Amino acid sequence: MVQNIKTNLPGQGDEDRKIRERMAKIKHKILVISGKGGVGKSTFAANLAYAFVADGDSAGILDIDIHGPSQGRITGIEGLQMTINPDNSIKPIEKGGVRIVTMASLLQDSDQPVIWRGPLKMKAIKQFLGDIDWGELDWLVIDSPPGTGDEPLSAVQLLPEMDGSVIITQPQDLSLLDARKTVKFSQTIGVKVLGIVENMSGFICPHCGKRTDIFKSGGGKKAAEEMKVPFLGSIPIEPAIMESGEMGKPFVWMFPDAESSKIMKEIAGKIRAELEK
Numbered sequence: 059m060v061q062n063i064k065t066n067l068p069g070q071g072d073e074d075r076k077i078r079e080r081m082a083k084i085k086h087k088i089l090v091i092s093g094k095g096g097v098g099k100s101t102f103a104a105n106l107a108y109a110f111v112a113d114g115d116s117a118g119i120l121d122i123d124i125h126g127p128s129q130g131r132i133t134g135i136e137g138l139q140m141t142i143n144p145d146n147s148i149k150p151i152e153k154g155g156v157r158i159v160t161m162a163s164l165l166q167d168s169d170q171p172v173i174w175r176g177p178l179k180m181k182a183i184k185q186f187l188g189d190i191d192w193g194e195l196d197w198l199v200i201d202s203p204p205g206t207g208d209e210p211l212s213a214v215q216l217l218p219e220m221d222g223s224v225i226i227t228q229p230q231d232l233s234l235l236d237a238r239k240t241v242k243f244s245q246t247i248g249v250k251v252l253g254i255v256e257n258m259s260g261f262i263c264p265h266c267g268k269r270t271d272i273f274k275s276g277g278g279k280k281a282a283e284e285m286k287v288p289f290l291g292s293i294p295i296e297p298a299i300m301e302s303g304e305m306g307k308p309f310v311w312m313f314p315d316a317e318s319s320k321i322m323k324e325i326a327g328k329i330r331a332e333l334e335k
């Protein structure tokens with residue numbers, strides 16, 4: 059059981075000072091997490107950053123999924139190299155106004171697995187926070203690997219000022235169990251739950267317009283009510299959301315007026331309202 063994680067705050071060392079200085083220039087940091095894999099965290103995290111930018115804010119995405127980074131693909135920056143500033147800090151790759159940092163940008167070969175244990179992952183996340191020249195930002199959206207492992211723990215340990223978490227879940231009962239567990243994880247490590255998002259909630263047939271609840275629907279809301287945390291919204295299954303991720307053009311950016319983009323922008327609005335009230 060991991061408790062009192064924040065008692066182990068960043069210390070006085072050079073690396074910790076760098077992190078504090080860089081992170082002081084970023085107004086809000088949000089952790090996107092889920093209990094289960096493949097529920098749409100990375101897709102949501104990317105779209106959330108673009109939704110903030112669509113509303114005139116500045117945003118960055120930090121992909122702390124060291125073993126399975128997907129922000130390179132989703133934001134279309136795969137194969138692009140980050141550049142080094144004269145002071146040896148690293149410039150994030152910028153696309154559509156969003157600054158993106160992912161392990162994928164550091165790998166020579168995207169087929170090569172990263173085989174690292176906890177301490178090395180912590181070190182990489184430290185460098186993502188301290189050595190990257192993020193500049194001034196309103197939002198840093200942090201995309202995590204599934205579950206409650208080293209990566210989100212390290213991020214929270216290094217960023218005691220983390221504003222909160224957004225928990226992604228799917229509508230079926232099996233996912234609810236995971237959503238509840240993830241709410242407890244966030245609360246246990248002292249990160250406020252900003253809310254639950256139900257992803258892949260119903261499918262609207264593009265031909266006849268009829269809605270089919272492939273994975274049921276309403277489970278995310280039920281979990282939020284049970285756990286007494288906000289429910290932020292339901293995003294339907296939409297082939298174009300998947301395709302835009304494959305093409306490297308986040309949905310909100312590509313189809314700003316689509317119904318699902320409106321839902322994602324509404325979710326961004328709720329998060330902003332909560333954190334800036």
Ligand SMILES: Nc1ncnc2c1ncn2[C@@H]1O[C@H](COP(=O)(O)OP(=O)(O)OP(=O)(O)O)[C@@H](O)[C@H]1O
Pocket residue numbers: 092094095096097098099100101102123126128202203204257258259293294295296297298299300301303304
């Ligand atoms: N609302 C949606 N409609 C259609 N496809 C979606 C939707 N959300 C996510 N997807 C697709 O589902 C797959 C999994 O999504 P994604 O990679 O974002 O999940 P993840 O939770 O980050 O996975 P992991 O746990 O492996 O990090 C992707 O192919 C993505 O394009």
Ligand SMILES: [Mg+2]
Pocket residue numbers: 099100101123128201202203
């Ligand atoms: Mg992911």
